């Protein structure tokens with residue numbers, strides 16, 4: 001079976017490489033010739049644990065090209081894995097998906113199945129099919145199938161190779177059979193449904209997870225007010241298998257390329273059909289507010305951030321990725337700079353990307369120690385292992401005033417109690433060793 005994959009971002013490249021790992025011969029297509037040259041040399045253009053090793057291991061089955069005609073002409077299956085970024089109004093921008101659909105229509109000379117992996121609004125697969133049919137150059141049969149992905153950044157390879165389920169949204173039986181063959185060696189339950197339901201499974205899954213996070217964040221906020229501990233609450237809730245113990249970590253809100261975009265896109269789609277998705281709207285609103293939680297907490301300790309030395313630990317939206325999309329730091333750091341603070345920041349892999357956005361006004365440090373030196377306050381935005389494993393004693397040794405605002409609950413409160421710190425985290429008691437620091 002000849003497989004081509006359009007797009008070499010997180011979804012496209014990981015899909016292509018994992019299908020090659022399962023023995024398929026895969027051609028990855030991207031318009032960016034520099035990226036193609038890099039991948040031909042066995043280098044992954046994105047930071048994703050395990051991806052490059054898998055690429056190198058499967059190089060004899062992996063092909064990279066910017067010549068889409070060649071890649072699509074005689075392909076049996078063409079995956080579309082290009083981005084669907086958010087537009088200003090919250091809807092999904094489908095420009096890249098439609099461009100690929102047109103290129104497919106202009107190139108295919110064999111019957112084939114076009115598989116939409118990109119997250120697209122419900123009904124888009126139908127539009128892609130109509131577009132391809134209207135522009136087909138040759139008299140061939142092209143079926144369109146929806147096959148959403150459920151990968152998380154940082155564990156994308158593992159999530160794809162050991163996926164929890166394979167969802168196939170098909171309108172004709174033959175397309176379903178072809179896709180079952182593609183995934184024959186994957187050990188995962190297969191859900192076969194129609195295209196719209198498959199598209200909805202993806203949105204409903206992501207929006208439900210976003211809702212779960214916003215829910216626990218609200219509970220955390222209330223825990224702080226009434227003196228409960230959100231971690232114990234989540235732990236206690238998690239034993240109920242109807243609730244489950246995952247995605248109940250309170251923090252400073254969800255970021256990344258999916259939850260913010262997919263909640264807004266589904267809400268937009270519902271509105272478009274004159275329906276208000278109130279639970280999803282609440283998840284979005286709570287999240288926007290939650291992102292500012294640490295800045296608000298800082299007002300308990302300082303009237304203004306003006307002139308303060310601020311240590312920022314973590315820039316990315318979560319650990320294990322260099323991705324900054326919708327990261328809470330993107331709203332917090334500009335506010336700190338605007339307030340006149342001196343910001344020093346550390347992140348093990350996100351600095352280069354952050355520098356592209358903010359080259360001035362921030363001092364980037366290569367160690368946590370340098371970042372903390374002489375700081376008046378520390379903000380933890382990402383729970384990197386380096387932060388979680390950091391020797392707690394060093395905060396008070398290095399900082400001018402050891403006030404730590406932890407947006408990711410990196411430390412055990414019992415360990416913090418032993419330190420000369422003011423430690424304010426999410427949904428938990430604030431540790432204030434008052435006699436040690438003058439607050």
Ligand code: UDX
Nearest residue numbers: 150151152153247248249251253254255256258317318
């Ligand atoms: C997510 C989904 O998990 C994945 O299934 C989907 O295909 C794409 O979107 P991703 O965005 O890579 O994946 O990251 P994820 O690990 O889900 O985290 C998203 C955000 O939620 C992060 O900012 C993370 O910090 C936050 N989060 C996650 C919480 O605040 N609390 C949690 O309990 C879990």
